[in-house]
Amino acid sequence: MNYEAVIGLEVHAQLRTRSKIFCACSTSFGDPPNTNTCPVCLGMPGALPVLNRQAVAMAARAALALGCRVSSRSLFARKNYFYPDLPKGYQISQYDLPLAGSGQVEVWTGKRDSSGQIVDRVHKTFRIHRIHLEDDAGKSIHSPAGGSYVNLNRTGVPLIEIVSEPDFRSSQEAHDYLEHLRRTLMYLGICDGNMEEGSLRCDANVSVRLRGEKRLGTKLEIKNLNSFRFLQKALDYEAQRQIEVLRSGGVLEQQTRLWDEENGRTVLMRSKEEAQDYRYFPDPDLLPVLISQQALQELQSGIPELPESRRRRLCQEHGLEGEEALLLVQSRAFADYFETVVRQGAKPRAAYNWMMGELTRLLKADRREIDQCPIPPQDLSQLIRMVDNHSISGKIAKGVLEKMYREGKDAEAIVEQEGLRQISDSAALEEMIDTILSAEIAKVEAYRNGKTGLLGFFVGQVMRQTRGQANPQLVNRILKEKLDQS
Numbered sequence: 001m002n003y004e005a006v007i008g009l010e011v012h013a014q015l016r017t018r019s020k021i022f023c024a025c026s027t028s029f030g031d032p033p034n035t036n037t038c039p040v041c042l043g044m045p046g047a048l049p050v051l052n053r054q055a056v057a058m059a060a061r062a063a064l065a066l067g068c069r070v071s072s073r074s075l076f077a078r079k080n081y082f083y084p085d086l087p088k089g090y091q092i093s094q095y096d097l098p099l100a101g102s103g104q105v106e107v108w109t110g111k112r113d114s115s116g117q118i119v120d121r122v123h124k125t126f127r128i129h130r131i132h133l134e135d136d137a138g139k140s141i142h143s144p145a146g147g148s149y150v151n152l153n154r155t156g157v158p159l160i161e162i163v164s165e166p167d168f169r170s171s172q173e174a175h176d177y178l179e180h181l182r183r184t185l186m187y188l189g190i191c192d193g194n195m196e197e198g199s200l201r202c203d204a205n206v207s208v209r210l211r212g213e214k215r216l217g218t219k220l221e222i223k224n225l226n227s228f229r230f231l232q233k234a235l236d237y238e239a240q241r242q243i244e245v246l247r248s249g250g251v252l253e254q255q256t257r258l259w260d261e262e263n264g265r266t267v268l269m270r271s272k273e274e275a276q277d278y279r280y281f282p283d284p285d286l287l288p289v290l291i292s293q294q295a296l297q298e299l300q301s302g303i304p305e306l307p308e309s310r311r312r313r314l315c316q317e318h319g320l321e322g323e324e325a326l327l328l329v330q331s332r333a334f335a336d337y338f339e340t341v342v343r344q345g346a347k348p349r350a351a352y353n354w355m356m357g358e359l360t361r362l363l364k365a366d367r368r369e370i371d372q373c374p375i376p377p378q379d380l381s382q383l384i385r386m387v388d389n390h391s392i393s394g395k396i397a398k399g400v401l402e403k404m405y406r407e408g409k410d411a412e413a414i415v416e417q418e419g420l421r422q423i424s425d426s427a428a429l430e431e432m433i434d435t436i437l438s439a440e441i442a443k444v445e446a447y448r449n450g451k452t453g454l455l456g457f458f459v460g461q462v463m464r465q466t467r468g469q470a471n472p473q474l475v476n477r478i479l480k481e482k483l484d485q486s
């Protein structure tokens with residue numbers, strides 16, 4: 001019997017507002033524990049929350065970029081539960097009337113082949129059920145040496161929860177959707193997308209059913225998947241586990257499970273029989289959120305070109321492969337850099353190769369992002385043009401790039417200063433080649449008697465004498481002419 005997996009994701013994204021969602025405390029990450037707190041986010045009795053307008057605007061921008069309908073009126077509710085890092089005793093979230101819903105995104109997704117490459121990419125539409133605003137809880141730290149600590153700096157940081165429909169049929173689709181969300185939110189500048197620091201968190205719901213079956217199977221939820229790799233591994237493991245339970249005649253019950261990376265499996269956290277009743281009710285301290293049509297239009301017009309449309313445009317305009325363009329749109333700054341290099345006259349293919357090759361290697365070694373790159377795009381463009389018009393060879397250009405990176409000079413300056421310009425003067429090269437050939441009579445004879453592999457030897461001689469600066473095409477041509485004439 002042939003089963004398929006059915007997957008839905010609940011994604012929490014921290015919004016990059018300066019202050020928290022209901023108070024003026026800073027949201028900055030990594031400050032000393034419990035310093036960014038006040039009576040509101042500490043849940044002191046009588047402290048009144050005031051909604052952060054910037055958080056609403058960011059959430060609405062996200063919703064629009066993800067093809068959702070934004071409600072003109074939404075409502076905050078209290079979701080009551082006890083947790084040591086939730087001092088209020090309830091989370092402020094949206095329940096009956098969320099900020100946005102009925103969205104859909106077009107994701108370029110595929111399958112992984114046996115070597116791990118993603119192949120057979122197609123565009124698939126995945127629906128978004130709803131997007132709502134809520135406040136984050138604090139963070140508990142359980143010390144292996146014993147004892148638990150709580151840091152309430154994160155308490156009250158604004159979150160959006162993006163709930164998908166159960167539209168994914170493989171872990172790869174879920175993965176590609178999550179990447180699509182992450183890139184989109186980062187392009188909008190509203191989330192830093194850092195999964196390790198918890199700025200983006202994902203819970204996955206999985207069920208399985210016989211292929212062709214329309215009804216959904218019993219779903220199990222896997223909590224807190226904090227990397228793309230864990231998400232995929234957990235989904236693959238869990239779907240397979242469920243299939244095996246059903247095949248052996250077992251029954252599945254609703255559960256919440258956790259990914260155990262060490263042992264490569266999901267483990268039971270709680271069964272849904274213990275499901276909480278959160279006793280949602282409208283928060284009496286907060287007014288409904290009203291968004292006018294005009295405000296929405298303004299937000300809509302402020303949405304930049306989004307990564308997926310940019311990817312397609314880069315393919316069309318520059319003749320790049322889809323996967324290549326996907327690497328270029330990895331961040332807005334990276335794609336901007338590429339487009340500037342090309343606009344300044346470099347060929348797109350060369351710009352792509354230099355950026356993905358040498359430049360990325362230099363940046364990675366320093367753990368730098370493209371926006372901290374000491375080489376301005378104009379200068380990379382100049383270097384690429386110098387290779388293209390044979391002022392320098394590709395090999396020498398690599399060394400020049402490294403100098404540009406370390407010394408902050410441009411390509412022209414380094415090439416002049418170090419006398420690296422390629423020798424394309426055929427008269428000068430002919431003279432040098434004549435001298436070399438007359439000193440190597442025996443090898444010339446051997447070449448003419450059929451050992452044509454010796455061409456490489458002669459090229460090497462010329463390159464040695466010119467310290468690699470001779471134009472290799474020209475050297476080859478002159479050598480061939482001279483050796484073949486006899």
Ligand code: ADP
Nearest residue numbers: 006007008009164165166205206207216217219
């Ligand atoms: P709950 O009330 O348990 O949170 P929801 O209906 O809100 O459940 O759905 C939560 C998430 O689970 C959504 O992303 C949804 O797409 C997904 N989901 C719902 N039913 C299934 C199912 N049978 N299999 C896989 N995912 C599902």
Ligand code: MG
Nearest residue numbers: 010163203221
């Ligand atoms: Mg839910």
Ligand code: ZN
Nearest residue numbers: 023025038041
């Ligand atoms: Zn506060």
